[in-house]
Amino acid sequence: MKIGIVGGTGDIGEGMALRLSPIFDVIVGSRDTDKAEATCKLGIETLKTRGKACSLKGVSNQEAIDAADIVVLAIPFKHLAGTLDGLHGFEDKIVISPVNPMEKRDHFVFVPPQEGSAALMIKRILPPSARICSAFNTIAANKWKALDEELLYSVPVCGDDDGAKQEVMGIVNRISRLQAFDAGPLAVSSMVEALTPLLLNIARYNKIRDVGIQFR
Amino acid sequence: MKIGIVGGTGDIGEGMALRLSPIFDVIVGSRDTDKAEATCKLGIETLKTRGKACSLKGVSNQEAIDAADIVVLAIPFKHLAGTLDGLHGFEDKIVISPVNPMEKRDHFVFVPPQEGSAALMIKRILPPSARICSAFNTIAANKWKALDEELLYSVPVCGDDDGAKQEVMGIVNRISRLQAFDAGPLAVSSMVEALTPLLLNIARYNKIRDVGIQFR
Numbered sequence: 459m460k461i462g463i464v465g466g467t468g469d470i471g472e473g474m475a476l477r478l479s480p481i482f483d484v485i486v487g488s489r490d491t492d493k494a495e496a497t498c499k500l501g502i503e504t505l506k507t508r509g510k511a512c513s514l515k516g517v518s519n520q521e522a523i524d525a526a527d528i529v530v531l532a533i534p535f536k537h538l539a540g541t542l543d544g545l546h547g548f549e550d551k552i553v554i555s556p557v558n559p560m561e562k563r564d565h566f567v568f569v570p571p572q573e574g575s576a577a578l579m580i581k582r583i584l585p586p587s588a589r590i591c592s593a594f595n596t597i598a599a600n601k602w603k604a605l606d607e608e609l610l611y612s613v614p615v616c617g618d619d620d621g622a623k624q625e626v627m628g629i630v631n632r633i634s635r636l637q638a639f640d641a642g643p644l645a646v647s648s649m650v651e652a653l654t655p656l657l658l659n660i661a662r663y664n665k666i667r668d669v670g671i672q673f674r
Numbered sequence: 675m676k677i678g679i680v681g682g683t684g685d686i687g688e689g690m691a692l693r694l695s696p697i698f699d700v701i702v703g704s705r706d707t708d709k710a711e712a713t714c715k716l717g718i719e720t721l722k723t724r725g726k727a728c729s730l731k732g733v734s735n736q737e738a739i740d741a742a743d744i745v746v747l748a749i750p751f752k753h754l755a756g757t758l759d760g761l762h763g764f765e766d767k768i769v770i771s772p773v774n775p776m777e778k779r780d781h782f783v784f785v786p787p788q789e790g791s792a793a794l795m796i797k798r799i800l801p802p803s804a805r806i807c808s809a810f811n812t813i814a815a816n817k818w819k820a821l822d823e824e825l826l827y828s829v830p831v832c833g834d835d836d837g838a839k840q841e842v843m844g845i846v847n848r849i850s851r852l853q854a855f856d857a858g859p860l861a862v863s864s865m866v867e868a869l870t871p872l873l874l875n876i877a878r879y880n881k882i883r884d885v886g887i888q889f890r
Contacts, residue, residue: 564859565858565859565861565862567861568864568865610890611890614872614876639876639879639880640876640879640880641872641875641876641879642781642875642878642879643780643781645781645783646781646872646875648784648868649784649868649869649871649872649875650872652864652865652868653865653869653872655865656830656857656862656865656866656869657889659857659858659862659865660830660855660856660857660889662858663855663856663857663858664855664856669889669890670889670890671887671888671889671890672887672888672890673873673876673885673886673887674826674827674885674886674887674888
């Protein structure tokens with residue numbers, strides 16, 4: 459299975475590539491192809507020192523979409539619409555949104571677009587045949603990158619296409635000790651995306667780092 | 675410390691009274707004083723069979739407020755404004771809101787009032803000296819009542835009055851194995867209240883019961 463990461467050289471994307479590439483074929487996309495190649499070279503070395511083979515290749519964002527079966531949009535919310543505007547080829551692909559629309563004011567605030575969530579905005583922008591799911595919203599970049607730590611977290615997955623959602627949940631469940639939970643239709647993504655600013659507030663006000671969640 | 679539970683004969687309130695009354699003086703309020711008395715009589719017997727002494731007394735909602743240092747508003751959101759309308763005496767008291775404004779449609783939906791959250795609505799309605807915190811939002815009624823089970827959950831606590839928030843966190847941490855987390859100012863309560871419909875969706879779509887959360 460080929461997973462393309464749009465924004466794969468960003469904080470989240472880079473960590474996801476490290477965790478995913480020993481399991482899946484990962485294509486890291488970036489606005490800057492040189493940066494994507496450098497990130498992948500470094501990633502391959504990092505994994506090699508841990509005795510892990512991987513499949514990791516750096517290309518442009520568009521090439522990552524074209525080559526992939528499943529596309530992860532690892533883009534900060536503020537760049538989301540602009541980035542999608544310059545890309546195409548999402549027809550019939552599974553598209554995963556880990557995007558959280560939020561701002562840091564006095565505290566972290568959930569600031570959804572008028573569609574209600576980033577995932578619903580993506581649904582409006584992309585062609586109707588794109589199979590959009592939200593997932594991985596609450597996993598911190600530092601945790602993706604901390605390869606010596608297991609990811610002992612729950613991952614709510616939302617989507618209107620049941621087949622796509624099952625496939626995404628299968629991917630989640632193969633990564634470290636993540637456990638996927640079906641959170642319902644894509645409309646529920648607003649509640650999932652609101653979790654991340656809450657976790658950032660919990661981290662801040664309790665002086666702990668990189669807080670995640672488990673359902674139990 | 676005297677804790678008054680407004681709506682103490684409802685699903686959540688009854689369970690809270692059972693968990694709190696072996697530790698604190700609990701005054702159960704209800705629109706129907708006879709019902710409050712009956713609930714307390716049953717609660718005392720239930721706890722007695724478990725060898726637990728308790729302090730539990732059934733009165734009217736107004737008497738519960740008047741007698742308490744800390745008031746818990748264990749009221750469904752749809753009855754919140756109407757119930758508060760007929761009550762007074764909240765001045766200078768700590769008021770805890772476990773209220774979640776939500777509706778069951780195709781799935782569970784977070785439907786906040788125009789203030790942004792139930793806790794912020796309570797703040798608008800009550801006198802300015804009331805020290806409002808949100809807490810206990812995500813603990814299911816069944817779990818409150820399941821006295822043979824430990825409550826192994828995290829409890830985010832929001833509030834603008836730091837002293838009140840610390841006091842509420844201290845109460846949380848004395849109940850079973852609940853762990854309080856400072857979630858920041860009362861404005862963060864919108865993100866906390868949105869968690870409960872998310873958890874109900876998780877429960878529904880994964881066919882599990884009474885899902886709670888742990889931060890980690």
